[in-house]
Amino acid sequence: MKKLISFIMLMQIVVIKAIAQSSRGEVAMADVMRSNGKIYVVIAVLLTIFAALICFIIMQELRLKRIEKKLNEHIKNQNKQQ
Amino acid sequence: MENKNWIVTWWWKILTVALLLFTIVMGMMAEVPHLYILNETIRNLYFHVPMWFGMTILLFVAMIYSVKFLRSGNPEHDIKSAAFTNAGILFGICGILTGMIWAQFTWGVFWNNDPKENAAAVGLLLYFSYFVLRNSIDDLEKQARVSSVANIIFYFIFIPIIFIVPRLTDSLHPGNGGNPGFNTYDLDSNMRMIFYPAVIGWTLLGTWIANIIARTEIVYRQFQFAVNNHSTNNSAKQIDSKIK
Numbered sequence: 001m002k003k004l005i006s007f008i009m010l011m012q013i014v015v016i017k018a019i020a021q022s023s024r025g026e027v028a029m030a031d032v033m034r035s036n037g038k039i040y041v042v043i044a045v046l047l048t049i050f051a052a053l054i055c056f057i058i059m060q061e062l063r064l065k066r067i068e069k070k071l072n073e074h075i076k077n078q079n080k081q082q
Numbered sequence: 083m084e085n086k087n088w089i090v091t092w093w094w095k096i097l098t099v100a101l102l103l104f105t106i107v108m109g110m111m112a113e114v115p116h117l118y119i120l121n122e123t124i125r126n127l128y129f130h131v132p133m134w135f136g137m138t139i140l141l142f143v144a145m146i147y148s149v150k151f152l153r154s155g156n157p158e159h160d161i162k163s164a165a166f167t168n169a170g171i172l173f174g175i176c177g178i179l180t181g182m183i184w185a186q187f188t189w190g191v192f193w194n195n196d197p198k199e200n201a202a203a204v205g206l207l208l209y210f211s212y213f214v215l216r217n218s219i220d221d222l223e224k225q226a227r228v229s230s231v232a233n234i235i236f237y238f239i240f241i242p243i244i245f246i247v248p249r250l251t252d253s254l255h256p257g258n259g260g261n262p263g264f265n266t267y268d269l270d271s272n273m274r275m276i277f278y279p280a281v282i283g284w285t286l287l288g289t290w291i292a293n294i295i296a297r298t299e300i301v302y303r304q305f306q307f308a309v310n311n312h313s314t315n316n317s318a319k320q321i322d323s324k325i326k
Contacts, residue, residue, distance in 0.1 A: 027116035027117060027118060027121065029114075029116055029122055039110055039111065042110060043106065043107055043110050043111070046106050046110070047103070047106060047107070050102065050106060054099055057290065057291070057294070058095075061095075061294060064294060064297055064298060064301065067301055068297065071301055071304050071305060071308065075304065075308055078308065078312070
């Protein structure tokens, strides 16, 4: 009887330990989000914002190039006049 | 200039966009180590950390341009130095804000007086004082010389306080105090393959921004010069006509 009780208790400890380990072994990650594909939504949003910013910076670049060209022409003309 | 191998002037801008697209897509999709507390926020490694790497590189370039200016006296070098400092500080502000958000959800508070956080804040304030100093001098030549010297000094103060001082005490940041570097959570070297392109991509973006700032400033100065010339010519003509 004593042996049986101690055996059951030992088994209990083993099982509890195993359960504890299995629940602790998983780290909460957004795996579900990736597996059902919804992460693409986040990527799409990020890419949209990024594309907008890059478009803005390229437009700024072209605008600046136009101004540089005009100014250089103006300076050239002025130098010719003098 | 036009159509003369646009790829020559645009290749690094295309590279910037390509690297950042890679960073955003792979930064979200790629497999990362499963770690406690960090969870998915480990992906911030591709966005928060490159801000500081980029800032350090941009400020280094600014410092080199300051040295070049002091050697050559070419105002273009001074303008570029200021522009790179500007872009670097922009990255620094982004870095400190993203760091605060990350800290709130992993370390518990937005600001926990971590030595590295404090050092970064001091470094940013230092560079704010650089802009105050620079913009408080009207004489362009004096402004360029004083701010170049300040830039060199500030860089050599900034680097020790951000990289050396936090290592001497306990810090929550990896790679400082008793903490291991990010080599430990970089185990699979999968992250490395995205992290390094991310650093290069963000730094190139900073370079692009600095480039636009510098060219705007150069155009502004040329414009001012042209206007001044024009007005002096006009006034000279007016004086001439009055005399006659």
